[in-house]
Amino acid sequence: MQIRINNKNRTNRLIKAIVIALDFVVMWILLYFVVESIPSSEKWAPENEGTFWMACTFAMIVAEYCFSSTIGERVVGANNILRRSTLLVATQTLLSYLLLRAIHFISRFGWRLFAMGLVMLLVILVLRFLERWLLKQIRKSGYNTHTVTFVGSDPELQGLFHKLVSNPTLGYKVQNIYGDIEGMPHQGSIGDFKTLLSHPENLHLGNEVYMCVPRNERDLIERTANLCNHFVSKFYYLPTSEEKLNLHPVSIDEIGVLTTYTSPLEDSLNRFVKRFADVVLSVLFLLPTALLFPFIVLIIKCQSPGPVFFRQRRTGLNGHEFYCYKFRSMHVNADSDRVQATKDDPRKFPFGNFMRKTNIDELPQFWNVLIGDMSIVGPRPHMLAHTEQYDKLIDKYMVRHFVKPGITGWAQVTGFRGETRELWQMEGRVERDIWYIQHWSMWLDIRIIWMTVKTIFVRDKKAY
Numbered sequence: 001m002q003i004r005i006n007n008k009n010r011t012n013r014l015i016k017a018i019v020i021a022l023d024f025v026v027m028w029i030l031l032y033f034v035v036e037s038i039p040s041s042e043k044w045a046p047e048n049e050g051t052f053w054m055a056c057t058f059a060m061i062v063a064e065y066c067f068s069s070t071i072g073e074r075v076v077g078a079n080n081i082l083r084r085s086t087l088l089v090a091t092q093t094l095l096s097y098l099l100l101r102a103i104h105f106i107s108r109f110g111w112r113l114f115a116m117g118l119v120m121l122l123v124i125l126v127l128r129f130l131e132r133w134l135l136k137q138i139r140k141s142g143y144n145t146h147t148v149t150f151v152g153s154d155p156e157l158q159g160l161f162h163k164l165v166s167n168p169t170l171g172y173k174v175q176n177i178y179g180d181i182e183g184m185p186h187q188g189s190i191g192d193f194k195t196l197l198s199h200p201e202n203l204h205l206g207n208e209v210y211m212c213v214p215r216n217e218r219d220l221i222e223r224t225a226n227l228c229n230h231f232v233s234k235f236y237y238l239p240t241s242e243e244k245l246n247l248h249p250v251s252i253d254e255i256g257v258l259t260t261y262t263s264p265l266e267d268s269l270n271r272f273v274k275r276f277a278d279v280v281l282s283v284l285f286l287l288p289t290a291l292l293f294p295f296i297v298l299i300i301k302c303q304s305p306g307p308v309f310f311r312q313r314r315t316g317l318n319g320h321e322f323y324c325y326k327f328r329s330m331h332v333n334a335d336s337d338r339v340q341a342t343k344d345d346p347r348k349f350p351f352g353n354f355m356r357k358t359n360i361d362e363l364p365q366f367w368n369v370l371i372g373d374m375s376i377v378g379p380r381p382h383m384l385a386h387t388e389q390y391d392k393l394i395d396k397y398m399v400r401h402f403v404k405p406g407i408t409g410w411a412q413v414t415g416f417r418g419e420t421r422e423l424w425q426m427e428g429r430v431e432r433d434i435w436y437i438q439h440w441s442m443w444l445d446i447r448i449i450w451m452t453v454k455t456i457f458v459r460d461k462k463a464y
Contacts, residue, residue: 011144012072015071015072015135015144016068016069016072019068019071019072019127019131020068020069022127023060023064023069023088023124023127024060026120026123026124026127027056027057027120028053030119030123031052031053031056033116034109034112034113034116035049035052035053037112038108038109038112048105051103051105052100052105052109055099056092058095059091059092059093059095059099060092062091062092063088063089063091063092063095066087066088066091067084067085068088069081069085069128069131070084071128071131071135072135074146074164074170074171074172075170078129078447079441079443079444079447080443081125081128081129081132082125082443082446082447083443085125085128086121086443089120089121089124090117092117092120093113093114096113097109097110097113136169137169139168139169139170139171140169143171144171145171145173146172146206146207147174147175147206148164148165148172148175148206148207148209149174149175149176149177149178149204149205149209149210149233150176150177150179150210150211150212151177151178151179151190151193151209151210151212151213152210152211152212152213152240153179153180153190153212153213154179154212154238154241155241156212156240157179157210157212157238160238161177175205176188176204176205176206178190178193179212190220194220197223197227200230200231205227205228205231206233208233208234208235208236209224209228209233209234210236210238211224211235211237211238212237212238213240215239225237261399261402261434261438262438263402263403263437263438263440264440264441265403265437270440273442274375274442274445275375277376277442277445278369278375279369281366281369282366282367282376283370285363285366286366286367286370289363289364289366292360292363296327296355296360299351300327300352303350303351304328304330304332304349305332306328306331306332307332308328309326309327309364310325310326310327310328310329310330310336310361312326312383313383314382314383315381315382315387315405316373316381316404316405317402317404317405318401318402319398322368322373322374322381324368324373324374324381325364325365325368326361326362326365327361327363327364328352328361329348329349329351329352329353329355329356329361330345330347330348330349331347331348333347335347338383338385340386341356365407366407369407372404373404373405374405374407375403375404375406376406376445376449377408377409377410377444377445377448378404378405378436379403379409379411379433379436379437380406380408380409380411380412380429381405390426390430393423394423394426394427394430396430396434397426397430399433399434399437400434402437408448408452409432409433409436409448410433410435410436410444410448411429411432411433411436413448413451413452413455414432416428416429
């Protein structure tokens, strides 16, 4: 059999080269201003200035080698872009400083390099998202595409098809479809595909192959995977809907087992990093809260008799109950522990309504974070009545309590904040909470915090 090598789209290399080149241009422009800001730089000998530029450029080469941009990938999230950009700039800045210190460079430059790093990070982040937007438009126009083949007759494959192909900005184009799934045009049946496997010279697979057939079709799966290796096409196997189990591999003393849910926060180091960030940020937020406290107390007391703080039992880590604190935004009422706030809720007093829209009422929850009941980012804690209610209606509801609840969360910044009138709204919230638990990273927390801060300036219509 003559092996036909699949020539993949080479434009990704060009895209990556352009992105790296722009990074160097940004650094060199900023370096010019850094050199100009050093008081003794006008007295530098030419070789000293050259050494300074060469050390910073070498550091950038190392940083790009370790943390170059991944915007050329088909599916890449903002979390990945933020993480790699931050590590790129941090590596360049730190390595530049260490190299110049190691050769006993003549001038003091540490704080200037640090300031340059902050500016460079901001500029590169803006560039990354502009580059990503431009790349999506290029793919939408039919360039820089990937061809894919789908094999199978299962609904699971239909969901994947719509995920990859229905979004033109990802740049996926269908090479062939072998199977019979409603709404998906196909070139033949699975039987036709099996026949073509015996005559691979007539088979065109494209860049990627996605197969969804029962596992007892082991011979078909192995033959397809081997053929993909010969054609230099990536092979992916998707379990059928009947066989699909949401289980994840873990290791117990080198013995492989499967479990329902895993989270990076099961690692003690990750928990320490998240807890350390929680303590630092909660202290930083509680300090201005203390300054605002007298004014908030005065206004609340003037508009509504009763306590300043609203204290409510909610469900926390591992299902344990705790008292969640907020500035009271409603008149004292008997329904506070069972009825959600609505848009025109008559229980709210004027300043309370303002606090809810601007999230000021949530500030005391930083005390919950400081004492360890909550985290800055995590699934929002629900009142006990709702925990009991939704645990009976949603199978996976209690999974969201595998981590500490948060002041803000992935569900809240992706459209599932506020009142849940319909069951599907709570199901969507739970789905996003579980996704957050399984995909936690410090970079994801930073992204969620940033998206939450933006709501202070761009009003969230669900903030009531």
